[in-house]
Amino acid sequence: MRHLTLTLIATVLVAVTIPQWVFADEAPAIPPDDLVYCTVCHGVQMRGNQNVFAPRLSGMAGWYVELQLNAFKNGWRGVHEKDLAGMEMRPMAAALSDAQIATAAQFVSATRSPLPEQTLDGDASAGKKNYSSCAVCHGANGEGNVALHAPALRGLNDWYLLTQLRNYRDGIRGSDPADNYGVQMRATVQILEDDQAMQDVVRYITTLHSD
Numbered sequence: 001m002r003h004l005t006l007t008l009i010a011t012v013l014v015a016v017t018i019p020q021w022v023f024a025d026e027a028p029a030i031p032p033d034d035l036v037y038c039t040v041c042h043g044v045q046m047r048g049n050q051n052v053f054a055p056r057l058s059g060m061a062g063w064y065v066e067l068q069l070n071a072f073k074n075g076w077r078g079v080h081e082k083d084l085a086g087m088e089m090r091p092m093a094a095a096l097s098d099a100q101i102a103t104a105a106q107f108v109s110a111t112r113s114p115l116p117e118q119t120l121d122g123d124a125s126a127g128k129k130n131y132s133s134c135a136v137c138h139g140a141n142g143e144g145n146v147a148l149h150a151p152a153l154r155g156l157n158d159w160y161l162l163t164q165l166r167n168y169r170d171g172i173r174g175s176d177p178a179d180n181y182g183v184q185m186r187a188t189v190q191i192l193e194d195d196q197a198m199q200d201v202v203r204y205i206t207t208l209h210s211d
Ligand code: HEC
Pocket: 035, 037, 038, 039, 040, 041, 042, 052, 053, 054, 055, 057, 064, 065, 068, 069, 077, 085, 086, 088, 089, 092, 093, 096, 104, 105, 108, 163
């Protein structure tokens, strides 16, 4: 009887403390020992932490993780004096070998967490009009397109999306001529005529989260 009671208590404890990202059929991804520190900023299961500007990366496609770790390592991202968040990340990527970058990409793409909460306002219907130009590369549902090297946009934090659009606009990202894909995106961002247009399109992208 005592044993049964303890088992019951243990079961209840597990049930109330179990984090939301643990789904019945999906075990949480365990970071390899040499990559545990990624979660110090990006959070458990890479769920993101706005306090240190580290975006949610859970489930991000491995090819894109690899592309961006190399972009930081190559000095295409995280070198501009106004890019405080990028400068936080750059030394983390610079320390990784090619093999570690491949392992990191695998780990990140295996992580799962709840979709991010909305933190910004904007006019989603105005954003939707502009998004039709984005959809050509990023997909109608923001699912991304590996053939075009365009990442998924759904599942990213709204505050992170807005920072990146501003970064491309201001030449903080995508201005190194060797950064082919960043250069492409920097050219495209000019479609969004002002900051309000950026907030509107970001607001629309967050409506794709629940599709
Ligand atoms: C010191 C805090 C910190 C640590 C540790 C850290 N990151 Fe980051 N990471 C950031 C920040 C901040 C950004 C956002 C940079 C920006 O806004 O441009 C970022 C961005 C990224 C991006 C780009 C995401 C995108 O959508 O383009 C990837 C990929 C990434 N981190 C992976 C990792 C991996 C893998 C590790 C472990 C090897 C790691 N990070 C460790 C802070 C950190």
